[in-house]
Amino acid sequence: MEKYLRSWRQDALNRGQHESAIYIGDKVLALTSKFPDASESEASTLRIDEFEDNDSDAFWLAQVHFSNNNFTRALALLSRKDLIARSTACRYLAAHCYIKQNNFDQALTILGEHNPTDLIRNNKSRRKVQHVTLRNGKHPTSRGERGDDREREDSNNVRFEAAMCYLRGLCFAKQNAFDRARDCYKDAVRIDVQCFEAFDQLMKNSLMSPAEELEFLESLDFDSVSSPDQAVAQEAAEFTKMLYTTRLSKYAAPNILSDATETLSTHYNLADNPDILLARAEALFTQCRFVEALELTTSILCASQSNEETNINSPSIPAHRHIGHSPGVYPLHLACLYETGATNALFLLSHTLADHAPEEPYTYLAIGVYYLAVSKIAEARRYFSKASILDPHSAPAWIGFAHTFAAEGEHDQAIAAYSTAARLFQGSHLPQLFLGMQHLALNNMTLALEYLNAAYSMSTGAPGSTPSLPSNESSNPLGGDPLVVNELGVVHYHQNNLPMAAKLFQQTLKLAHTLNCEPAAWIATRANLGHALRRMGHLDEALAQFDECVRVGARGKGMGYSPFLGGGAGGSAAVATASGVGGYEDRGLVGSLHTSRGLILMQLGRISEAVTVLHEAVRVLGASGGGDAAGGAGAAGTLLSRALDMWADEGSEKPRKTGESGSRSNNRGANRTRETMGKDRVMPEDSRRRMPPGTYTEEWTDEVTHAVTPVAGSGDAHTVEMELDEEADGMLRRAMDRVRGGRSRRAAAPVTPGSSSIETPAGNRGPRSGRGHPRK
Numbered sequence: 163m164e165k166y167l168r169s170w171r172q173d174a175l176n177r178g179q180h181e182s183a184i185y186i187g188d189k190v191l192a193l194t195s196k197f198p199d200a201s202e203s204e205a206s207t208l209r210i211d212e213f214e215d216n217d218s219d220a221f222w223l224a225q226v227h228f229s230n231n232n233f234t235r236a237l238a239l240l241s242r243k244d245l246i247a248r249s250t251a252c253r254y255l256a257a258h259c260y261i262k263q264n265n266f267d268q269a270l271t272i273l274g275e276h277n278p279t280d281l282i283r284n285n286k287s288r289r290k291v292q293h294v295t296l297r298n299g300k301h302p303t304s305r306g307e308r309g310d311d312r313e314r315e316d317s318n319n320v321r322f323e324a325a326m327c328y329l330r331g332l333c334f335a336k337q338n339a340f341d342r343a344r345d346c347y348k349d350a351v352r353i354d355v356q357c358f359e360a361f362d363q364l365m366k367n368s369l370m371s372p373a374e375e376l377e378f379l380e381s382l383d384f385d386s387v388s389s390p391d392q393a394v395a396q397e398a399a400e401f402t403k404m405l406y407t408t409r410l411s412k413y414a415a416p417n418i419l420s421d422a423t424e425t426l427s428t429h430y431n432l433a434d435n436p437d438i439l440l441a442r443a444e445a446l447f448t449q450c451r452f453v454e455a456l457e458l459t460t461s462i463l464c465a466s467q468s469n470e471e472t473n474i475n476s477p478s479i480p481a482h483r484h485i486g487h488s489p490g491v492y493p494l495h496l497a498c499l500y501e502t503g504a505t506n507a508l509f510l511l512s513h514t515l516a517d518h519a520p521e522e523p524y525t526y527l528a529i530g531v532y533y534l535a536v537s538k539i540a541e542a543r544r545y546f547s548k549a550s551i552l553d554p555h556s557a558p559a560w561i562g563f564a565h566t567f568a569a570e571g572e573h574d575q576a577i578a579a580y581s582t583a584a585r586l587f588q589g590s591h592l593p594q595l596f597l598g599m600q601h602l603a604l605n606n607m608t609l610a611l612e613y614l615n616a617a618y619s620m621s622t623g624a625p626g627s628t629p630s631l632p633s634n635e636s637s638n639p640l641g642g643d644p645l646v647v648n649e650l651g652v653v654h655y656h657q658n659n660l661p662m663a664a665k666l667f668q669q670t671l672k673l674a675h676t677l678n679c680e681p682a683a684w685i686a687t688r689a690n691l692g693h694a695l696r697r698m699g700h701l702d703e704a705l706a707q708f709d710e711c712v713r714v715g716a717r718g719k720g721m722g723y724s725p726f727l728g729g730g731a732g733g734s735a736a737v738a739t740a741s742g743v744g745g746y747e748d749r750g751l752v753g754s755l756h757t758s759r760g761l762i763l764m765q766l767g768r769i770s771e772a773v774t775v776l777h778e779a780v781r782v783l784g785a786s787g788g789g790d791a792a793g794g795a796g797a798a799g800t801l802l803s804r805a806l807d808m809w810a811d812e813g814s815e816k817p818r819k820t821g822e823s824g825s826r827s828n829n830r831g832a833n834r835t836r837e838t839m840g841k842d843r844v845m846p847e848d849s850r851r852r853m854p855p856g857t858y859t860e861e862w863t864d865e866v867t868h869a870v871t872p873v874a875g876s877g878d879a880h881t882v883e884m885e886l887d888e889e890a891d892g893m894l895r896r897a898m899d900r901v902r903g904g905r906s907r908r909a910a911a912p913v914t915p916g917s918s919s920i921e922t923p924a925g926n927r928g929p930r931s932g933r934g935h936p937r938k
Contacts, residue, residue: 163193164190164193164194167186167189167190167193168190168219168222170182170186171183171186171187171190171222171223171226172222174186175225175226175229180226180229180230183226184223184226184227184230187219187222187223187226188223190219190223191216191219191220191223194216194219195216217245217248217249217252220239220240220242220243220245220252221240221245221249221251221252221255223239224236224239224240224252224255225255227239228255228258228259228262231262233259233262233263234263236255236256236259237256237259237260240252240255240256240259241256246272250319250322250323250326251318251319251322253272253273253322253326254322254325254326254329256272257269257272257273257326257329258329260272261329261332261333264336266332266333266336266337269329269333270330270333273326273329273330273333274330275330277327277330277345277346277349277350278323278327278353279349281320281323281324281353282349282352282353317388320353320354321354321356321357323353323354324349324350324351324353324354324357324360325350325354325357325359327346327347327349327350327353327357327360328346328347328350328357328359328360328363330343330346331343331344331345331346331347331350331360331363332363334346335363335367335555340369340585340586340588343363343369344364344369344370344588346360347360347361347363347364347369348360348364348378351364351382352381352382352383354386355382355383355384355386355387355402356387356402361406361409362409364378365409365410365411366490367555367557367586367587368411368557368587368588368589368590369587369588369589370589371411371589371591371620371621372410372411372413372414372415372589372620372621372622373414373622374589375410375411375414375589376410376414376415376418379403379406379407379410382403382406384399384400384402384403385399386399387399387402401430404422404425404426405426407419407422408422408423408426408437408438408441409441411589412441412444412445412447412448413448413591413621413622413642413643416445416677416678419441419445420445423438423441423442423445426438434465436462436465436487436488436491437488439458439459439461439462440458440459440462440488440490440491440494442458443455443458443459443462443494443498444494446458447494447497447498448643448677449677449678449679449680450679450680450682450683450684451679451680452498452501452502452680453502455494455498456495456498456499456502456504459491459494459495459498460495462487462491462495463487463491463495485514485515485518485519489522489523489524492515492524492527492528493524493527493558495511496508496511496524496527496528496531496558497531497558499511499531500531500534500535503535505532505535505536508528508531508532508535509532511528511532512525512528512529512531512532515528515529516529521552522552523549523550523552523553523556523559524549525549526545526546526548526549526552526559527545527546527549527556527558527559527562529545530542530543530544530545530546530548530549530559530562531562533545534562534565534566534569539566539569539570540566542562542566543563543566543567546559546560546562546563546566547563549562550563554586555586557583557586557587557590557592560579560582560583560586560587561580561583561592561593561596563579564576564579564580564582564583564596567579568596568599568600573600573603573604576596576600577597577600577601580593580596580597580600581593581597584597589620590620591616591617591618591620591621591643591646592617594613594614594616594617594620595613595614595617595643595645595646595649597613598610598611598612598613598614598617598649598653599649601613602649602652602653602656605656607653607656607657610649610653611650611653614646614649614650614653615650617643617646618642618646618647618650621642621643621646622642642673644670644671644673644674644677644679644684644687645670647666647669647670647673648666648667648670648684648686648687648690650666651663651664651665651666651667651670651687651690651694652690654666655690655693655694660694660697660698661698663690663694664691664694664695664698667687667688667690667691667694668691670684670687671684671687671688671691674687681714682714682715685711685714685715685751685755686751688707688710688711688714689707689708689711689751689754689755689758691707692704692705692707692708692711692758693758695707696758696761696762696765701762701765701766702766704762705759705762705763705766708755708758708759708762709759711755712752712755712756712759715751715752715755752782753779753782753783753798754779754783756775756776756778756779756782756798757776757779757783757797757798757801759775760772760773760775760776760779760798760801760802760805761801763775764801764804764805764808769805769808769809769812770809772801772805773802773805773806773809776798776801776802776805777802779798779802780798780799780802783798
């Protein structure tokens, strides 16, 4: 009868019929509860397995109450007959009930505060002995069927001990004792490598650095995975290790992650599995390949639309596709939408989640990201705060909350928020990186260097404070974040350590290439390298870097990387020209590149080319819609005025050297025309007197120390020169009119994408910071 009732109880529990399972389970427990009602003489005749069956029936009835969220009834049942003290499984379930009731102190009282670390060694030894006996085809003792049951029971007890280590970690994490929580999670996985919950907490909350994660994975005993068939057990061990590898930080070891993902996708046919797709999307996001990452996250949300085509840049995804997915996919999907400027899709997703999942933390995260995308900083901060309250261990919520302060230039509040994130997510280098950026914005170079060195060490595991790449980049077992190296270069640049800055910028580009990063994402770093080379006097190399920036930028603009280029793919112009957080505003990267090229051409004496390039810079900056981007046209316009003066002087010297008296009057007339058009109109005479020749570069760049020496031009006829002067004057007048009109319509600059975008001042004034990526 007991066997029949247990089968009925389990079947009802499997179907989710909890009331039936409770009713039948109570009858099973009543039939097997013989010991409390038996006399002392009768108790001595009871078999021990009857007593154990009674404990098992009590545990399963309490498990039914737990599944039905009746935690109080489950605790009341487990408290009877001293089940918590006698049974490991009952002790685990009772502690879990207290945790569900947020009674963490009572849970720790039941669990104890110390992990059974002796099981780590004993567990391995026992399983090695078991492996040897299975290989020899005989048992160490002839225990029979009863001995096999006891061994199975011991294995279950070991698994419950590992699960209790996991529960200890949860309690310590709720009490903000993150070091003890990390140790509990690690012991849980060491005791039972199949305790995925503990491993997931380690990875999700970034409790270890990428190098520590890789080292911990290699230390796990995957050979302990058991199976009746030893060949299957060995394959299962390798399969489990590959699954765990996909959960590592994507900065840890790109080659190992790529191999594991590829094997799972091809050999095991898991290419369309949401977790594998998410791992691939995270790797693409760290490489700044946002469009490709967005395609994968969108395919996860539209997994059931296998026969329908989905356009990732249009909000045509049915609303019901946005819900019912793993919470881990939403932060990455939101970040991809934000980076690509898809504000319409963000708006739809936020409304859908608010209607169907109003109590989930990622719902408020989505709303906060949308408001950040449309530059409503106060509203974004409110919803990020709400998300962090619902889930205090949500890294995207804390990083977004800190970004809202940085976007408004509130550096002290941003530093406080980033410091909290650094304390909560001790293994993530992103809070350290953003702290370094904030101190850089405050001109605290010493603190900025300290935080950035810490971020570099955490992202790569490399000791020391000076980043360096091996001669053979492919042999480097660790990855790393190129953005950290770029920011270190910016710090050295502002400290006038130009050789080190140039070396770090070059290493950034090499590392980005090694990690297969999108080249368009690192235009700012290449521009930084160009500025460092220019200040070091390597003008030809600097010009080559800026030419490469323009070439890659034009190609990237067509690829949809609008946040880097001021383009317009996937969103409105206001969003596409979004600027960085942390007080560094985007002043038009394309315009600043042309301005820098023009300045170098002037230093090289190629004045006619400089005039053409500076005209383009004024046009781009003046057409940027006002704000600081249009304000950058002032520097380009002033340099253009100087270039036109120099061009006019070149033209006035050459006719005088010809010695032809018949053309002197014409030359004088041409010179007067050039003076009127190139000097009086472009730059007032009193203004020219106030700015001595050779000092204009310092006034606008604070960098260049070499004066520009006029070089004879190539104009042959004064008529050609007059035509060029007239054309240049007309282009300049139209550009300056647009600049004045843009300044009158100046609007607030929007902010760049969420967890990872801080830039140094653009234009000619210094290097630009690159763009980063959030960690959830």
